Amino acid sequence: MDLSSILALSPIFLTVLSGIAIIIYFSKKAVPSHESSTGGASSEAAGDVSASTNASKPKKKPEKAPPHRDSKFKFSHAWLSSSLKGHNENVLDMSFSPNGKYLASCSSDRSVLLWQTRHFAEREHKSTRVNVEYDHATGVSWSPDNHALLVAKFNENRLQVYKLSKKPDGVLGNPQVALTFDKLDDDPLVGSGISSSGRYVMSCSEHGRLTVFDLKGAVLAGTDTRQVTVHAARISPCGRFIMSAGFTPDVKVWEVVFTRSGEFDKLSRAFELKGHTSGVLDISATPDSFRMATVSKDGTWRLFNTNVEYRIGQDPQLMQSAECGDGGTATRVAVAPDCSTVAVASRADVRLFSAETAELMATVAALHTGPITSLLFDPTSRYLLTAGDKHIRILHNVPGCRVNIQVMKDKLAKTTNSTLKERLNAQVRELQAFLDSLKE
Incomplete structure (x- = not known):
């Protein structure tokens, strides 16, 4: 093929190459616009890509959980x-x-x-x-x-x-x-x-x-x-x-x-x-x-x-x-x-x-x-x-202590027996002292 033939065909080649470049350019631009318009579908597509990528990689062995994985959890309460x-x-x-x-x-x-x-x-x-x-x-x-x-x-x-x-x-x-x-x-x-x-x-x-x-x-x-x-x-x-x-x-x-x-x-x-x-x-x-x-x-x-x-x-x-x-x-x-x-x-x-x-x-x-x-x-x-x-x-x-104090006070209000009153008062004082020690 002589030079004149090549020059005659060059506009055709340039046209084809320009078309391919335009197709590639717009196909790349289409991906983000599709993702932004479809939301959930884009996530699935991304997941598929990620899954296929991860599948090609060797799987890592799962790390062993520490023997005391809840050791950072510290419960505290006044009771x-x-x-x-x-x-x-x-x-x-x-x-x-x-x-x-x-x-x-x-x-x-x-x-x-x-x-x-x-x-x-x-x-x-x-x-x-x-x-x-x-x-x-x-x-x-x-x-x-x-x-x-x-x-x-x-x-x-x-x-x-x-x-x-x-x-x-x-x-x-x-x-x-x-x-x-x-x-x-x-x-x-x-x-x-x-x-x-x-x-x-x-x-x-x-x-x-x-x-x-x-x-x-x-x-x-x-x-x-x-x-x-x-x-x-x-x-x-x-x-x-x-x-x-x-x-x-x-x-x-x-x-x-x-x-x-x-x-x-x-x-x-x-x-x-x-x-x-x-x-x-x-x-x-x-x-x-x-x-x-x-x-x-x-x-x-x-x-x-x-x-x-x-x-x-x-x-x-x-x-x-x-x-x-x-x-x-x-x-x-x-x-x-x-x-x-x-x-x-x-x-x-x-x-x-x-x-x-x-x-x-x-x-x-x-x-x-x-x-x-x-x-x-x-x-x-x-x-x-x-x-x-x-x-x-x-x-x-603590709630049981409070209930017992109230029960004893109710008994005190009803009884006339001095010995029973003395015993009930002592128990109330003991329970109240316990609550006081807990700042209740």
């Missing part, structure tokens, strides 16, 4: 007596020994820790560790003699007893597996315990299989709670009753009957706690079982007088009821042993009500980094314990 720190993962259940000297707590970190209650007010808290090998406990309870623990194992889905003995320093320890119960089925256990009488052991599964064992693990009786899903099952502190709360709005209470000679007789329906309009999530009772408290998905808690002649058909009587104040999210309830206060846990908060008037007396918020999993008063009613992460909070029961 906080102390916090028990020893577990590495979430605390799932707590139980006081019958003599009140120890608290047992179990966690998903495969341990049960034993704490001495006499050290609660101190800054440092030593504990004795019980290892749950290849598993973790979801529930823990004490034997009446304070020398054995019953744990509900999560993976194996059965009960196990650990025998404890005193160490040279007099502290309980040296845990040894004494008995492992047979696994009944694959239905997860949601409740277990040893009766305070020491006569029987109870377990209840999520779908309502309630079983009573003797102390050697033999099945004495069983029944279906017929509650679709069971949320909580407990032995009453007096040891006579088994309480079951679940999907249905009524709490069912059974009596475990023994003969005068101490032999097991039967598992008999005693009474029901009625009145809620939705499923019941938790239940609690006073040491004599004369009062029982419930909390429900309907957003209320109820306190019943259960000191009734149920054998002749007398029903429990409703004493108090109130809204929990958080839209039905409350999941745990505890009634103080002296029946002064009712505590209701919702998410990571606790509300304290007067058992005398149902008045909301206080709300303690953000106790834990997660939802509260366990809630109970100590045997003296002076402290309220909560668990919701790997720590246990011990709070002074």
Whole structure:
């Protein structure tokens, strides 16, 4: 091709090249204008581009979370007596020994820790560790003699007893597996315990299989709670009753009957706690079982007088009821042993009500980094314990103190007995001095 031919074709080439350049220019300009006009679609497009880019890169191994990732969270409150720190993962259940000297707590970190209650007010808290090998406990309870623990194992889905003995320093320890119960089925256990009488052991599964064992693990009786899903099952502190709360709005209470000679007789329906309009999530009772408290998905808690002649058909009587104040999210309830206060846990908060008037007396918020999993008063009613992460909070029961002061003042106004007046005045002064020490 000669020079004249090339020169003849050059305008055509220039035209083509100019067209290509114009197309490329406007195609680049179109991308941002499309993104600004479509909003969400542009985000998806960007996500696709990002995903394709990330896919071409080698994936980084996820960084391990620090062992104490919530260590920066520091709860403080005027009523906080102390916090028990020893577990590495979430605390799932707590139980006081019958003599009140120890608290047992179990966690998903495969341990049960034993704490001495006499050290609660101190800054440092030593504990004795019980290892749950290849598993973790979801529930823990004490034997009446304070020398054995019953744990509900999560993976194996059965009960196990650990025998404890005193160490040279007099502290309980040296845990040894004494008995492992047979696994009944694959239905997860949601409740277990040893009766305070020491006569029987109870377990209840999520779908309502309630079983009573003797102390050697033999099945004495069983029944279906017929509650679709069971949320909580407990032995009453007096040891006579088994309480079951679940999907249905009524709490069912059974009596475990023994003969005068101490032999097991039967598992008999005693009474029901009625009145809620939705499923019941938790239940609690006073040491004599004369009062029982419930909390429900309907957003209320109820306190019943259960000191009734149920054998002749007398029903429990409703004493108090109130809204929990958080839209039905409350999941745990505890009634103080002296029946002064009712505590209701919702998410990571606790509300304290007067058992005398149902008045909301206080709300303690953000106790834990997660939802509260366990809630109970100590045997003296002076402290309220909560668990919701790997720590246990011990709070002074200030509302209970105020309720008791008012109850005593009411008694003072009615009594004419000088000895009783002197005793009541002394108790009022003692409780008021305690409140003053907390600047309440």
